[in-house]
């Protein structure tokens with residue numbers, strides 16, 4: 001009898017918490033109810049979680065055994081996405097946060113913050129055409145990160161990455177919280193594409209291919225180092241031209257195929273999770289984790305550059321040198337640096353103006 005009334009108390013308590021008083025009450029009531037994570041692990045927030053990348057990214061992070069608490073933040077639709085994903089029988093507890101007034105709650109205590117918030121391209125646009133809208137979004141989100149979880153590792157996906165990462169750095173500098181080791185622009189999709197397209201040409205499994213992609217994340221700033229591919233292999237000049245062009249235009253290929261309905265979302269969510277998972281393993285203390293990322297760097301004279309980095313407990317522990325480049329890559333690097341320098345400057349002056 002006592003056991004039964006205890007059980008019915010528990011059920012009515014949960015039902016009460018889950019029943020929304022008003023539509024915008026859903027997330028807070030649920031978080032009161034689920035005060036603790038179900039498993040030990042890392043706390044991860046996704047900002048822009050209801051979007052084309054955000055939703056599959058949230059689903060995949062809910063499946064990640066290293067995640068104990070997953071915070072989903074967006075300015076629209078988080079109650080629905082949160083409700084849906086929270087029914088998955090994996091360890092991470094999911095909480096939703098809707099609108100600017102819940103942004104700080106979404107960020108407090110987070111170990112890793114992933115930012116796919118912002119508008120995507122339509123056919124005919126460059127990534128830089130997104131600057132006017134996305135720069136302000138990234139600025140606002142990073143101001144809140146500086147305030148609520150200044151020690152978190154931050155993965156920036158929002159385009160133009162070549163400028164949004166310098167924007168984030170400037171925001172953190174202003175707030176006095178900047179740690180270049182903890183700020184990483186996500187260029188993993190370029191690596192994922194490079195591995196796939198190279199594997200197609202070679203007729204091998206893409207999982208057996210590793211192509212370093214350096215520079216930045218837009219057009220000619222995306223520089224695949226085909227001379228350093230693992231396992232070592234050589235290409236004809238025609239193959240190099242085809243592969244370099246396809247890797248640099250992979251994003252545009254998807255934008256055109258989607259014909260106005262956005263840019264890469266599913267492959268990006270896959271790439272973002274691959275990268276976030278590497279960051280979490282490194283945070284846990286796993287050794288030898290090396291990935292390409294766009295970070296504050298001294299590999300070239302530019303203040304930011306994508307290259308292989310070794311990840312550790314504090315984020316970027318070491319930036320690896322570019323290694324030997326062939327003539328074609330050296331020439332491409334010079335062109336990439338010119339465009340990259342302008343995009344970096346544009347991001348910095350957006351905050352300093």
Ligand SMILES: NC(=O)c1ccc[n+]([C@@H]2O[C@H](COP(=O)([O-])OP(=O)(O)OC[C@H]3O[C@@H](n4cnc5c(N)ncnc54)[C@H](O)[C@@H]3O)[C@@H](O)[C@H]2O)c1
Nearest residue numbers: 048050051052053075116117118119120157158159189268
């Ligand atoms: N780094 C990469 O390799 C890469 C790859 C693909 C896409 N992207 C970029 O990622 C971004 C998102 O792409 P998408 O396809 O998911 O777009 P989307 O429009 O489908 O989703 C974006 C989400 O961001 C949300 N949002 C807008 N303003 C916000 C704010 N102030 N705070 C929180 N959330 C906000 C929107 O409500 C929306 O849910 C774009 O800028 C796109 O160019 C980057």
Ligand SMILES: O=C(O)C[C@H](O)C(=O)O
Nearest residue numbers: 121159250251252263264
């Ligand atoms: O191409 C885009 O606009 C999105 C993204 O940067 C990509 O590479 O797919």
